Amino acid sequence: MEKATVTIPGDTIGASYHLDVLRFSGNDRNAPKAYLQAALHANELPGVAALHYLIPMLRKAEAEGRLPGEITIVPKANPIGGAQYLFHEHAGRFSLASRINFNRDFPVPGAGGSRARVAMDAPVAAEKRLKSLLLDLAEGHDIVLDLHCDDEGLSYLYVPAPLWPHMRDLAACLRSGGVIVWGEASDAAFEEAALLQIADIHDSTADWPHKAISTVELRGRADVAPETAAHDAEGLYRFLVARGVVRDPMVPAPGDWKGVAEPIENVEMMRAPASGTLLYHVRPGDVVTAGDRLVTIVTAPGEEGGTVEVTAPQDGLILTRRVHRVTSLGDDLLKLVGSRRSADATSGTLEA
Numbered sequence: 001m002e003k004a005t006v007t008i009p010g011d012t013i014g015a016s017y018h019l020d021v022l023r024f025s026g027n028d029r030n031a032p033k034a035y036l037q038a039a040l041h042a043n044e045l046p047g048v049a050a051l052h053y054l055i056p057m058l059r060k061a062e063a064e065g066r067l068p069g070e071i072t073i074v075p076k077a078n079p080i081g082g083a084q085y086l087f088h089e090h091a092g093r094f095s096l097a098s099r100i101n102f103n104r105d106f107p108v109p110g111a112g113g114s115r116a117r118v119a120m121d122a123p124v125a126a127e128k129r130l131k132s133l134l135l136d137l138a139e140g141h142d143i144v145l146d147l148h149c150d151d152e153g154l155s156y157l158y159v160p161a162p163l164w165p166h167m168r169d170l171a172a173c174l175r176s177g178g179v180i181v182w183g184e185a186s187d188a189a190f191e192e193a194a195l196l197q198i199a200d201i202h203d204s205t206a207d208w209p210h211k212a213i214s215t216v217e218l219r220g221r222a223d224v225a226p227e228t229a230a231h232d233a234e235g236l237y238r239f240l241v242a243r244g245v246v247r248d249p250m251v252p253a254p255g256d257w258k259g260v261a262e263p264i265e266n267v268e269m270m271r272a273p274a275s276g277t278l279l280y281h282v283r284p285g286d287v288v289t290a291g292d293r294l295v296t297i298v299t300a301p302g303e304e305g306g307t308v309e310v311t312a313p314q315d316g317l318i319l320t321r322r323v324h325r326v327t328s329l330g331d332d333l334l335k336l337v338g339s340r341r342s343a344d345a346t347s348g349t350l351e352a
């Protein structure tokens, strides 16, 4: 394994950032290549913890000559977000400079000159140069996994439609609690840009069964623990073995996966109809029926009429819920995956 550190000049006087890139060269040029990154949303650490356990497994495989595929790993993909502390709170989702979500606004191939990639010495904001750099690093890999997490949630996957159901093996390896399949995205998340980098989404000749691209949501932000990290590392390792990136005769095949896989339009993104204190009646993994009470928002504590109830618009699985217990009007509350299209379905990603 080789480690390189890229310096990203900052936008302010005296500031610069450092991005570590780990590379395993592989010993078979024809083997599939894998790229993994974590903490693009810099406050989402389950992926970093999983890589902490996965990397030694890969180093062992390399030392034993069992690593045919090239692997590139960026364990902390967002040093700009990593450095954003505000009043002792870490703010890793949005850029404080531009207010743009760190997982949006990637330069999308084919989207015209305005979304072109930029070089590290280009006179544009550091976050734009970082996004171009990450796509450069991911280019040429057959497998691209972007490790994220939700607020509180099951382990689940976002998978582009052309790659489903070929990617059931990843869901099986990670024992995913659900899969959200997306078709037409328009928010230029890393996953979308990486997909378009491999092939046009409408290209019927693309070798989709041998590709894998996913935003991997490894539960919730507080689910950073030795047990879950080791579990996720083993799952990722099993997947890399299944796809031929790593060789390990001791690892069994992924097996089948029988979970909830639905198009993104079937996700009910429940939003708060009032501000107040959140009393959740459900947690991720619960199965609900239409009309079930999901959340009580306390608007006037103890008073008659001092609550607003949020109920399930259709039967489904509770995939996630927010980690905070205060809400503003219109803020996201939870994701419910149903079997029919949501009345307010949007394409693309679900939250800001």
Ligand SMILES: [Zn+2]
Residues within 6 Å of the ligand: 041, 044, 103, 148, 149
């Ligand atoms: Zn994220």
